[in-house]
Amino acid sequence: MKVSASLPTGVAALLFEGARRHRRLEKTMVDMLEDRGFQEAILPVVDYLRPYEDLLSSQSRSELYRFVDRDGELLAMRADFTPMLARLLAPHISSLNLPIHLFYRGDVLRYQEERAGRQREFYQLGAEVLGMEGGQAEEEALIQFLDLLRVGERAHLVVVLGFAGALDRLLLERSGDGMKASDFVDAMVRRERRHARKAGRALLEVVEDGVPADPSVLGEPAAARLEALRALRKRLAPRFPEVDLRIDLAEFADQVVEPSLLGEIGTRAYYDGLVFRAFAGAGAEPVGAGGRYDRLFSSLGAEVTAAGFSFSIDRLLSPSSEIDR
């Protein structure tokens, strides 16, 4: 009997050199994390859907693989490590010896429409820092992220920095006149200059330069937060010369914190502090991302500072990340 070697859409098998490269990079990253005191968390690949119901946006809900098992339980395949880790730790957080440094690795599954090159199974490696003082947790997570990023030895590395809620005030002020805040968010994320221009000079400056010329237009506490981010960038840039560190608030326009905006914008928006994304070579998809997400824990009834990041090993090893012009 002839057996087909084809696989379902969006998944891939790694054989021979592909598997060797993948494991080699993974091992280097894991060794670095363990050397720095991070402990591994091994998490299940399926879980009940129920604990995540309130955490899901319309987008992340549509990406879930869910099914009813033989006992009639509604289950979901793992689509993200961080919420799973948070829901397992939140009930016990007060009894744990903080701070905690954890890392994880494994596959996540997210449904994506069928299109050339679009994957549905991703291999992630990530880490979380829980219970450290807020600013310190953010800096610690970013430093670890940058350190791991450079071991991938990819082409031109750019890490874009921002913070959740940076543009909330501008978005709220400018919505109306036929455009909802979510339309502005889409326009900012896609750098649609005509919409940004319509909303005023400050948003066009953010689209062009990443930041407004006059930070005070962001309002407080965002303006002070931008100053702190600039100082962080200045501190870290000499330490990571092979990484181009940029501040770009438009990149994170969909990471809102205002409750009225959160309800309207359906993204996986659990960040509430520093956010960052890394691009390697010419790939459009970030090879890694992270940030601070205390809000995720507080929504689960635990008050703790939390910051973390994850890398997509597949994207770090993709040919696009090696293109350097």
Added chain:
Amino acid sequence: MIRLALPKGRNLSTALKAFEAADWPLDSLEKGDRRLRIPFPEIDAEALLLKDWDVPLYVEYGIADVGVVGSDVLEEVGGDVLVPARFTEGRSRMSLIGKGGLPKPGQQVRLASKFPNIARAVVATKPWSAEILKLWGSVELGPLLDLSEVALDIVQTGRTLKDNNLLELEAVREVAPILIVNRAAYQNHRQALNGLLRRMEAAGVVE
């Protein structure tokens, strides 16, 4: 170096005029050019001449930094790209066309189109339903020869419809050539790209 993905189809002349207006003359390139890669050392750029449908993929995957494509094509094939500007020239509309009127509420019809994904999105907003027939060309023949009751296609002057006794039943989308940019390229060439976009805006060739 910035690499441009330019469409061989109807939007090429619009793109060339716009780049020229922004002091990026690509004058050694013209419709029917058989070369696949055309260098422009004086502006540190290179152009790729591609089928319109391939432009979004080349830009998304970073093979090209910047591309020009119809908004209809980008909506149909999708793509995680930035869309900073729309060209003011070369605009048209996507319309439902047929021999009679629009389908009645509750009616099930066949709809022929080169754009099945857009067609599904359009039908989802209507009180009637449709079986979508994907065609590769001459979509007007669908309703003309009763392959389908309606078709969804690009209408520019409306002359083809008139010559074939077809009616433009409803315009559902404005279609414009758009400038698309790879997300990583925007970070890497931000200054050059913002300069190019500002010059295009000043010349009135994009909005």
